[in-house]
Amino acid sequence: MVEAFKQHLQRTHAPGTATAYTGWVRRYDAWLTTTDRDPVSDPRALRDFVASLLRGGDGREGNKPSTVNVARAAVESLNAWLREEGHPVVEQRSPEIPTQTVPITSSSLWATQTPTIISCSLSLSGFW
Numbered sequence: 001m002v003e004a005f006k007q008h009l010q011r012t013h014a015p016g017t018a019t020a021y022t023g024w025v026r027r028y029d030a031w032l033t034t035t036d037r038d039p040v041s042d043p044r045a046l047r048d049f050v051a052s053l054l055r056g057g058d059g060r061e062g063n064k065p066s067t068v069n070v071a072r073a074a075v076e077s078l079n080a081w082l083r084e085e086g087h088p089v090v091e092q093r094s095p096e097i098p099t100q101t102v103p104i105t106s107s108s109l110w111a112t113q114t115p116t117i118i119s120c121s122l123s124l125s126g127f128w
Contacts, residue, residue, distance in 0.1 A: 021078075024070065050072050
């Protein structure tokens with residue numbers, strides 16, 4: 001199955017994407033075997049795989065969110081291809097992992113504050 005999916009990817013994706021997706025699909029397949037999960041009937045398999053990548057394990061540090069998003073996209077692509085080929089695969093979704101944090105500074109907090117009566121009266125003082 002992985003080889004057939006790899007051939008599909010080579011026809012439909014850039015070479016680097018096909019290589020990366022094939023690697024992640026192999027890793028997902030190994031994870032399914034190790035955890036005794038069935039992607040045909042387990043809608044949480046992809047979500048749990050993504051969580052395991054973020055956590056790391058076996059002494060490994062967790063993966064970066066951007067890396068995990070590539071893995072998630074690879075498995076979602078595999079599942080879509082399997083459904084197109086007529087294989088019974090349950091819909092599996094895992095949310096995209098944010099790759100950046102948004103810093104909150106005192107100036108950004110000031111900009112979002114609700115105007116006060118004093119600030120309104122100061123801005124209207126030149127109006128009259």
